[in-house]
Amino acid sequence: MDIVCLGLSHKTAPVELREKFAVADGHLGEVAARVAGSPGMGEAVVVSTCNRVEYYAAGEDAASLVAALSAHLGDVSAFRAMRGEESVRHLFRVVSGVESMVLGETEILGQVKKAYQTAQQAGATSRHLNKLFQRAFNVAKEVRTQTSITRGAVSVGSAAVELAAKIFGKLDHCNVMILGAGETAEMTARALQLRGARAIFVSNRTYERAQALAGALGGKAIHFDEWEGEFEGLDILIGSTGAPHAVVTQARLGPLMARRADRPLFCIDLAVPRDFEPAVNDLDGVYLYDIDALQGIADASLQVRRQELVRCEELIERHVREFGEWLAAPRPVMPMNPRTEGVK
Amino acid sequence: MERWFLIVSTVFFFLGFAYSMFALGAGVARPSRWSFAIMLAGFVLQTGFLHLRGQAVGRCPVTNLFEVLIFLSWAVVLLYFAVGGAYRLSLLGTFTAPLVFMLQTVAQLLPAANAEPVYKKSAGMWPELHAAVSLVAYGAFALACVAGVMYLVQERLLKRHRLNSFYENLPPIAELAVALHRVILVGFVLLSLGLVAGFFAGHTAAATIFLAVAVWLPYAALLFLRTLHRVSPRRIAWLSVGAFVLALAALGALGFFHL
Incomplete structure (x- = not known):
């Protein structure tokens, strides 16, 4: 089982490109279900905010997942493809506010939670993405409570x-x-x-x-x-x-x-x-x-947040390792999500 | 046994102060939980000491300056729990702990601390009521002094734009001003009741009355000026510190002259 993420953000793509791939809130579930139902795909979550558009997918092998996502998106040259541990790390960083335009902002956590819930309700997630996103929300909570990444005013x-x-x-x-x-x-x-x-x-x-x-x-x-x-x-x-x-x-x-x-x-x-x-x-x-x-x-607060990055990354890295161990552990074969099977 | 209660409680108050200072220096966002637990442990031990001492002397344990200072420390911590919770003045513990530590240390260095407690039948309700209520009033004034210092520290930090971890952990300055006024009011009402009880107890010596009025009058004036809005919170904060120093001096004089 593998997990991939195809994404573009304010760091890699201008707003013209981000708005081209943006998915309206009301369509997030529907798009996630359609992607999850593509050949070679098992589960999918679509995150779309003003600063990022990201597709998370889980399936048997990374190459098939990337191919399926590419087929859905068309031109993916602007997207960054992340596989396995790298995509897990990326999600943990995103929900923790480490990848945000304003370092440590907390709005992104709510947006990702909403995207995940919408995908879950549409039947686009199953064991692996459920576990991944729930772990991600725990990581975000830990980062917020155990570090000063969200402290102080930055404007x-x-x-x-x-x-x-x-x-x-x-x-x-x-x-x-x-x-x-x-x-x-x-x-x-x-x-x-x-x-x-x-x-x-x-x-x-x-x-x-x-x-x-x-x-x-x-x-x-x-x-x-x-x-x-x-x-x-x-x-x-x-x-x-x-x-x-x-x-x-x-x-x-x-x-x-x-x-x-x-x-x-x-x-x-x-x-x-x-x-x-x-x-x-x-x-x-x-x-x-x-x-x-x-x-x-504002500058002093931002400086404090930057100094906290090291602690955040250490904490995130521990969770990435633990999740990797969980993902690699042998377990009985479970049937695919019946709802996404239906979409196929 | 009772003495050990007191020694360990004094150590707790020192630890409470030391931990809060360490937490503030280290930039820990919420040092209050541990401070609160340490203060609570110190308070339980103080209460244990006063209970045993009360049994040994057969009445409210305020028979000498040593006991008076310990009772005063207990009253300060009692009011800290009452007021600290009500106004969420979490850092009050940081400022209260050193005051209590100092009072208890001074008390234990007094010659009276080593004297064996003497059992004596209670002189009646009024003398005991006078002593206990007046000392709880002193506790309120001590807490007002602490809140006044907190106000002055926060004001200085805000004025000088020094927004360090002290600033972050101190309560909003407007809330401190309100809390300061209320604690003084509580202390004033209690002291007034204590003085009435003293009158009924027969404490009518001129020197006693002079000292009582010397303590009562500054707080009465302070509250009167506050009601008329004639004095700024900053000055009230300074006055609360000054008035408490005066009150302590009066207490010392009472003990020294055995009034």
């Missing part, structure tokens, strides 16, 4: 969200205001919204732009000369204006902070030139992070 937006959580705890009572209407500020506000931030206010010199962004975020537009009126209820203030000088100074913020009682204020300065005077950080209860500080946090 400016997620770094801001992590900091907000470290200042306020839950964000569901937090009100956010954006000064300006920059793209990074919008992304950061969306990330805060996803974590539960309650209300978003947008204030911009051009009121129409404030209205447009507020509309996109489901928030409220404020005239630029009126933003201080909303200050008392704010928890997070994002600066993203194109002003050539600091918009928020210590002298301006000091009296406003005195009116807020004892609530902390998280200031995120995404503008260049900066919107916040650095001395603002010296005020009691004010925590100021500019774009460099946030990027530094």
